[in-house]
Amino acid sequence: MxxxxxxxxxxxxxxxxxxxxxxxxxxxxxxxxxxxxxxxxxxxxxxxxxxxxxxxxxxxxxxxxxxxxxxxxxxxxxxxxxxxxxxxxxxxxxxxxxxxxxxxxxxxLKVNRKLILHPIKTIRSEEWTRYDLRPSAWDVAFQGARVGFVRARMADGTWVAGYYGPNSYASSHPDPQNLFLELAFAVDSTGKIGEPIVGSAGVVIDCRNALVVELLKIEPEQAEPDPIGPPPQTPSLGAQ
Incomplete structure (x- = not known):
């Protein structure tokens, strides 16, 4: 301008x-x-x-x-x-x-509808739903996400998984929905996460055509991966 x-x-x-x-x-x-x-x-x-x-x-x-x-x-x-x-x-x-x-x-209209549908719960403001200004569910999921595992099922039925840690990256609106996971893990046909891929330096996933993208928590006793030590233990989860 x-x-x-x-x-x-x-x-x-x-x-x-x-x-x-x-x-x-x-x-x-x-x-x-x-x-x-x-x-x-x-x-x-x-x-x-x-x-x-x-x-x-x-x-x-x-x-x-x-x-x-x-x-x-x-x-x-x-x-x-x-x-x-x-x-x-x-x-x-x-x-x-x-x-x-x-x-x-x-x-x-929004306030009156809330009062009609939930006349008692509206007294407690913490139970109100609100409009979120973040432009997509993708941004809601990855904005401030904690370290853990991410597992994605692609359109062809294959699974991809990896460790989402401090050195990983998730794109934000309006850029395409892409992920960089700093450590790639093997995944079988049922979606069960196995061992880390030998020599992995990360994996980039184009999630625009993914059917499901799951964020999996790390158990409290599991530590973040040490660059020179063993990778974190994977959650024992199969396909949901």
Whole structure:
């Protein structure tokens, strides 16, 4: 995006670009994502439409003041605080309040539905479900995941497994769902994890077509692998 080089260009950005993005960000925060919110072109188009609506309202209410400010830069230079305050209100405050007001019905609907279905449990806030802003179950599973074993069943029915430790890596949205496991283990046709593969320096797994990806805990008495020592004991689990 080109950096505004004049007051007029800055006004255009504040009025025609920023309000739409602010409105969408606040709406997602209080209501949750909807179809199209993860698609960047759709979000940009929606932001332009929303910003245009705000711009028309601003022009209808403050038409003379806006046109004068855009044409007379000396007036803006003489009142920088007033210009900054008006810009802040137009670009951030009004879109934020509008997002809360226009989506209040969905907020009330969620609360009322909760009260109707669970009138007693709602007294205990820890039993409420909530919308998670993380974009996928993959990110929920691997964000802050503890060390352990990962076992994946691929589309062709084969199993792949390995040790997910401090030197392992899991991709995050929007990158493809890939894993790097620092130590590969043999897996039989039933999914039972065997011994570590001799000479293994890790394994990369493309999980986009995986049917199942399991995270298996290490028992308390099992230690993390020592680079120069024996690998951790594998959990005695077959295919689930």
């Amino acid at each position: 080109t950096i505004p080089s004049s007051v007029t260009q800055l006004l255009v950005m504040l009025v025609l670009v920023i309000p739409g993005f602010v409105y969408q960000a606040v709406r997602i925060r209080i209501v949750g994502r909807k179809p199209g919110d993860t698609d960047l072109p759709t979000r940009i188009l929606r932001a332009i439409v929303i910003s245009t609506m705000f711009a028309l309202i601003y022009l209808a209410v403050l038409g003379p003041e806006i046109t004068t400010a855009a044409q007379d830069q000396a007036q803006l230079a003489g009142h920088p605080r007033r210009f900054a305050l008006m810009s802040f209100v137009a670009a951030f405050v009004v879109p934020t309040i509008s997002a809360i007001a226009f989506n209040r019905g969905e907020i009330d």
